[in-house]
Amino acid sequence: MDNFYNSVPLTEKLLDLKTHTNGTLRANRKGNPTVLTHKKLKKGEHCWLRKNRLYVSVER
Known part of the structure; x- marks a missing residue:
């Protein structure tokens, strides 16, 4: 997902919907x-x- 749309709460909601x-x-x-x-x-x-x-991961 592009960073314009993606967020942690959205991802949690989609996981609840098995996506x-x-x-x-x-x-x-x-x-x-x-x-x-x-x-x-x-x-x-x-x-x-x-x-x-x-x-969630971060790297430099």
């Missing part, structure tokens, strides 16, 4: 895990977070 998605997220999107969006990563680092069936 799987993947795509990019905008860093300032409402509902994003702030633990990941505010994390300072060095080049080549990767971090991820899981909430039930939803995975």
Whole structure:
């Protein structure tokens, strides 16, 4: 999904309807895990977070 449409709450809702998605997220999107969006990563680092069936990752 394009980052214009994608969000964590939308993905959770679609998972409830048995529709799987993947795509990019905008860093300032409402509902994003702030633990990941505010994390300072060095080049080549990767971090991820899981909430039930939803995975969100960030890399630099």
